[in-house]
Amino acid sequence: MCPPPQRRLAASPARRPPPLPLPPLLLLGLLGLLGPPLLRCAALPRTASPRILTGAQGWKNFQFNTTEKHIAVYHEEGSSSVFVGAENKLYFYDFENSTSYVERFDVDKSRSMCENTEEAINYLTFIGKYQGKVLVCGTNACKPTCWYWVNRQKEAEINGQSLAPFGLDKNSLVLIDGNDIYSNIRKYQYNGRIPRFRRVQGAAELYTSDTVMKNPQFVKMVPIQQKEAYDDKIYFFFREDNPDWPNNPLAPRKISRVAQVCKGDKGGNGSFSAAKWTTLLKSMLVCVDSATNRNFDWLQDVFIIESDQIYGLFLNEWGYSAVCVYSVSDISEGFKTSPLKNYSGKTPAVRPGQCLQGTEKTPPETFKVIDSYPEVAAQMNGKIIFYSKHRYQQLGVHQVQVADKENYDVLYLATDKGSIHKVVILPDGPMNILEIQPFRSQAVILAMILDKTRNELIVASANEVVQLPMASCGAYKNNCGSCVLSRDPYCGWINEKCTSINEHKNGTLLQSLRHDVPRNICPTSNNSEGDSSSPSSKEDLIVTLNARCFLNCSQESHYADYTWIHNNRTVAHCNSGHRHCLHFIDNMTNELYGEYSCVSKEDWFHQTVITKCLKNPSQDSKFKNVKSVGLASVPSLSFWLGLLHMIAIVFTIQ
Template identity: 25%
Template sequence: MHPLLSLSVFGLLLPQALMRVVDSPLNCIPRRSVPSNSNNALLFWEEGVFNYSAMLLREDLDLLVVGAREAMFALDLRNISKKITSVEWKASPKQVRDCKRKGKDAETECKNYIRILHEMVDGKMYVCGTNAFDPACKKMSYADGNLALMEPEDDGKGKCPFDPFQRHASIMIKNDLYSATSMNFLGSEPVLMLSPYVNPLSGPIRTEIKTSWLYDPNFVSMASMPDSEKDDNDDKVYLFFSETAVEFNCYSKLGVSRVARVCKGDEGGQRTLQKKWTSFLKASLDCPVPGSQLPYIIQDSYRWCDPSLHWKECVFYATFTSQSHTSEISAVCAYRMSDISKQFSEGKYKTPASVETSYITWVTFSGEVPEPRPGACINREATNSEIKTTLDLPDKTLQFIREKPLMDQAIEPIGGRPLLTHKGAAFTQIIVKQVQALDGEKYNVMFIGTDQGKLLKALHNEEMFIIEEVQLFTPPQKIKILKFSNKMGQIYVGSDISVVQISPANCERSSTCFDCVLSRDPYCGWDKVEGKCVSVSSSQSVLIQDMKGNASHCPDAGPVVEPLTRNIKPGRILKLRCPSPSNLAKLIWKRNGIPLPHSPEDGLLILDDSDNNNNNSGKYSCLSVEKSKAGEYETIVVNYEVIISLENGGVTQAQSSGESHSGLIVAIVVLAVCLVLLLTWRVVKRHINLPCDRTKEKGEEPQQTRDLEAKDASVPLAAETPNKHTNAGDAPCQRGPTRKE
């Protein structure tokens, strides 16, 4: 590679990555962390079934239809733990054998993973599965409380992925299926394809198999936009994905995020681009996370539109993760539909160019752009110029779009920076809902899934604020799909192991008025009459709520926190726990009303050292201090009454220093006496051997006594002339006959 080219890559990326570092909301911390045993969620799973990654809301039937491995389930939309019915769809034995012969794993890959679930115009459902690396599609009906698969079976190539672990995207519009996946077993032919339902004989429309169109893509999601009020041919389908960049020359592959679009009225070209898209254009999506030198990679997107505004005011929210292994930061960026549309309709194109006859680089196209504009839909203006369909487009326009589908400028996010950055678990899925708070304003609340099975609830109100993070799956599992039912007001989450239903409003988690208001949750408010945090939609009372965290309207007197009694023995350590109601709060400990110099977050340690006259008994209070833009608020979390207790369990005050020393002295004296007695006994035992031979007559004098008398009479004699009976007298007593060896 030419050194100037590699430098140009980082010259383009670095300024975007480092801009607006000061104002970026780096590492936004959730205010509250909720464990899985307190998430108030409903759960569905079935033994032996995995990969609940396809969902279809059938609000007309009050059903949540879930596609998993080799099965589809119809669950009660009100309570998904109630299964209404299910139907199996397994790969045939022949398909499994063929899959195994091709080197795939029989237990994981050679199964039928349901990947596509869409509702059709007549109320039936269109289902596609990987089918042991032989994708197939069927219609499915629901009647009399039962799901039933219908024949015939359609070929699923280009509609559903072969590989169950390969990412894909699809959308159905008036029974026409738009899909982004791979066309072959190896996954080396990525396509964006239209499979027409009304006129299937016309054949599918698809992308060219060229790296300039799609280069090792990971498809994320698709969305339909009207783009016109009167002409359906001008409506468009948008595809979000990531791929290897062709415009940068690097030593290793560099990933970039993209958005592409095609026109619904596209029929392909007459000679050039036959049965291929004539309207396929793509542009880069920039999500500039400060400090990152590499582009962030899109993981999911969600289209949010205000029904009272023009379609150009719609916003796409997208989750991004780093492609660097050294970064754990994820981000959310938002893009205006008007900015995306303007880039495709007015922006410049990139074109490949040779450098020093050896390298191909992509530069801004500065030549003449043909008419009609390459990639434009056939709208009313085009039909007035005798171009009725894409089949009438001139070859010059078609050849241009075939060679130059990439736009020159990247699409910048709203505000030029991420709405949210968070360090930790990687973001996967996102949905956005608008909620009207008690102040009359409307707020967008984001629900973000992570690869660790957590659901983040975040509010965008001048600044980003994560209300809470809830652990949904234990052990942690990647969240693969999120759905929101407007009818039920519930969130549905899918993972490899189960499906979870959870309410967006769990106001009962706040036990005090301060906690309720400081959470800044537009779903919740404090009911002064009931004395609890309640859902705004279900209450008729006057509630306290403030989206800036102003808790000054809360009653001054909070709930009385009864003290908890704790005993500590002399010389022991006692740990006082204080569960913080907020990750943003600071804990302060007080003893008898006086603040302690050090207030640890994980609990207060108390050591009773009575020898130093340090009596730690008394009243301890743990207080939570939390700041918001409106002020600083202090609440009592827990009170303790600490009492010093004796070793035998009786309750008393700390012992005096003198009593403690007296006890120690007594113990030492007793120990010394015991040692003296033990030594005395050992000395006596050494010099006096008691007789134990009871077979001798009473009149007989023991030999040992005679020896002692002789020894006492003449010690020198005993020393010079050894007594011949000494050995016999000194021999140990025998309790039985001695055995001869």
Template identity: 30%
Template sequence: AMHPLPALSVFWLLPLAFTLEEDSPLNCVPRRAVPFHKDNAHLFSEEGVFNYSTMLLREDLDLLVVGAREAIYALDLNDISKKLASVKWEVTQQQKEDCQNKGKHPEVHFCFFNYIRILHKTEDNRTYVCGTNAFDPECDYMSYKDGQLTLEKKGEDGKGKCPFDPFQRYTSIMFENDLYSATSMNFLGSEPVLMRSSPVTIRTEFKSSWLNEPSFVSMTQMPESEMSAEGDDDKVYLFFSETAVEYDCYNKLVVSRVARVCKGDLGGQRTLQKKWTSFLKARIDCPVLESQLPYIIQDTYRWCDSQQRWKDCLFYAVFTPQSDTSDLSAVCVYRVSDISRVFAEGKYKTPVTVETSFVKWVMYSGEVPVPRPGACIDNEARKAGITETLALPDPTLQFIKLRPLMDQAIQPIGGKPLLVRRGATFTCIVVHQVQAADGEKHRVMFIGTEEGTLLKAVNYDGEMFIIEEVQLFQPSESIKILKCSNVTGQLYAGSDYGAAQVPLATCGRSLSCMDCVLSRDPYCGWDKVAGKCTLLSSSQRELIQSVKEGDASLCPKADPVKPLNRFIWPGGNLKLSCSSPSNLAKTTWERDGTALTPTARLQLLHDGLLILSASDSDTGRYLCQSMEHSNAGQYAATVAEYQVSMDPAGPGDGNRIFPKAQINGPSVAGLQAVIGLLLVSLLALLTWNFYKGYIPLPWNCLKNREQTEEHGDLNSAVTYQDAQRPAAAEKKLLVCGRDNGTNYKNHSPEGAELSVAEESDLPKVNLQSLQLIDNESEI
């Protein structure tokens, strides 16, 4: 299938961008925005340590194990601000020198550090840990005993397990004590691999048809052998993006993929020896506004109900655009059974050579060998006497070696995203299920962003609702990893500059019943007896909650707001504060029962009302109301009430925000004295410059002009001849490409030698005489 060029796709995206108006259901706005505050989360960081981006929940030990740059921490799972133990894993001087000698720059490529990239629990309750180790990956075992973290210093080779480059995307899982990893095998990062390290090392082929400049995202295992009528094997799924081989594009087109391998794969006997015989991959789509360029997968989360089979598990995935023309991020959800069906029953793609040089990928319509290429060993294969992959026939292995790509793309549930949002780019996601007051279960998505915020969102019968957006890190730092603990009911986030721990719900942010119900948070409900918004799980009483409708009429009548007294003075200014608890609400003001409209003197702010140059007519009773719409209707609430009175004595209280300037006073007199002193200093400076001759007197300027006119022809000739000499430089100007706003001098050795004075003497170039050279054959 032909895809448009990325450059041309911009024009297709433009009309779609205009359809995203502010009231578009796709343009979700968080109901509540919570700015950074130290009480938002438990925070952990240590001075001089960065990149807290690897985490392991050790709920058996009540620990959160965090891997950072050259350090591993054991933190209290209930309060990660409490460090229980730590261990350093630093690079030796010899390793630093080796990294530099191989061509890496210590500052640009971070040769001097060991970034911890892998933390997995082993079956003997130790922790398997790997680090980049100055571009020489190494792995070790770590134990926690008597409050101490200890590295065993085994010094295992980490190549193929852990990335060389600390900032290259990678992923890994530990499954039944076998490490499955997707990373690069070599120092340059040019040999991508999906590998199982034990008991027999099995990996992918180094072929572009298998992995083509991939960016690995995540990996998970599925117990597909459980209660399998076909006697199937367990699978490991890998999510990644890569440059597509199947599209006819002049420019590189990146697509999202899901691949899978079988746990029992031992490789082939001769063909695909120690290589995967079960590696299959398929394109995974997340269609956003029918955009021409595919969105790129960034993170996934496997959600499974413990009471259901593996086929009912879901993959939640975060996608971002590959084009700068869009600022939308999306979440799509996929059924594991849909993905499994494509691999088990779908058609393959096959490469076809066109005109002896160009390779085109098309759907394979020929005969498929038996056993099915890429399939796990099942009951049907065992009946044929094939009990392991080493016994697979050569036609099956040759087929899958050449054609690992499936023809059919995997579509999300409903054929569209669960959430599309403009703004901060999504980075990672976790999903947690909670039972609401009505007994129905809801899956809540927690999404990290590049701006260090955490979104909390739910999909209620197709309606996407973002409950809140909380700023976790200050300054704003991208959230690199998210973990969720069902034991503590807490979320754990990691960024370059620290780790954060937040509860799944903070019901106390809602101070009224209406605010609590309109927040539509399935974790929270209004306790009429206690008079507060509280967690459902922590209360034995029946709470008021309406997550699907947001029916605030269930609330008892609110207590009246206590009016506050404020004073104005003739010509003074006053601000009346009114902060709405919701971004979805509209704030209105009225004075003595009459709605206020904005004027030059009455300015409506997002957090209040500003009265400028006050007069007697501005006194009265001011009421600020919040009007919010939900599925059940519109609800108004009084947020603030003020009694504004005139104070003829002048600006005596602390409510004025713009005091009138003093006409006469010590401040004005002081300013006049400073200005006078500056004028005297300026005159003295001018006089001194005239005296020294640095600034010519007017009559001297006239004399110099007359001399210039007498010798003008000679000077012009000399200047023109001098300007003709640098012919080489003139030729370089003819083939200058686009400089993207950079200075030509910064990229030209000849230009760098020119001074400002020399540049001013160059002749003017007639731009019409220069021909644009856009064909390399003309150069």
């Protein structure tokens, strides 16, 4: 028996024409389109991720006072604060004590260098720590300028050429490494159309020849430490036009590259090479799934972790994403040992790309070869570890030491829909364990920063910045089966709670980081049925005779099967991988009243996710005079047109 009714959610008139049969696809449109006329029992999840997490405990956010056209985010590792550069202003927010301020960086339009006065804006495009101070750089009305930001005060203006663009430019990167600053931003406004890789501060200024890259779009710059300090490198990753196309029409038009220069490069001996990189070599980055022979050519993002690994995020022509992993030592060895592509001459005494010690400079004969043949013949082949139909745009990787002291890599992948997928690399393959929706309303992720010291993510949109813990164990409910089956390296079961491993360094947490989780891992009381029958997961619904009703069960796990049960009989079944489990009652009758339970089953573990009790108001005097708010007649033409529009939207988001 159902408990006494507590509240009325919807009703429908007792008299209406016979119901129209609806195909399953139309149910999706109805669920999103209809408000009060149909009983909507729950909202659909937006994507087919394993679990969806929004607004969890420990999340903190800072909202801007407007929607920003552009942002640049700086967060110092281990700190609780964040700087955000925007249009004519600098935001500061401390998540720990909720202190904030906004400082103006306005421009004097009378001194603007822009041809169009409407472009006389100061977009703050870069913020970083240089020589112990916060360096803020902006377009400054087409006159790039930097300021040191100290004690909430601007110090004197600094020439920002090559540190900030003349106007908004998405293909602008700046890297601070010790006393050296590297950039791909052009130095002059009306010449130098070909982007160059430069060293602009610190040691002698150097730049790349215009012939070594063809229409490059830069992705990332990173410092690479070697065993010997003189051999340290800067790697930069980019896409460029493929020289093999159009001679080979089957070749991709764009190819992805990794290039190296020696940090100790001092330029060449001759006048032609004195201000140029003389140790530059480049190679093709290859990311191919051998099982399906799918090529992923379009490099999106790069992330390097300390254990000699480079993770690259790629797209293919169909918009599918893949992550390939490369070894720093393998790339370094390839640059050192591979012959130059298309070069058949004698190798100079100082090998192209070789780092020299002390004050020695690259000889002219070596520079002549490398300037004409900068590409090595060897390709850098990555090991594909994960690919997906989702279009990922940003990548972060965190290496976690779990309860058994083993290390696991966790990938944070920002989608084009404004969510983050959390993928753990398990011994028997990767697993997408969680979808994080960081913002209050759906928005594009413009920046994502991993703080390994604090185990936090900093995520920014055009409206807000959010700080959230990497360990969001509350997403897995407080039952052992759900906790261990999450395969989340940050979480384990202890003291009758799903808890972060960082809170129990010395405790014995139950974890299982494998696809096949042992049946007996949990205590006997938790081995089969998890207790999710809290008051919040039970709901009474008042539905009149002849009404239509949707019952929707949000799928907490992408890997579980879901079943709706009524009077010990299965009325709807949804296999794993579906976005939702929906049961539709087209015409309410007396025998359809009662309790409906949605039960999930994953491997050996099953639990009741939600229970809904459908009640007839005519059987209770409190509801006999309820006014009807349901369908009063056959749906109108405008109704069906709206429904078809919703179906089109459903197809689009899928």
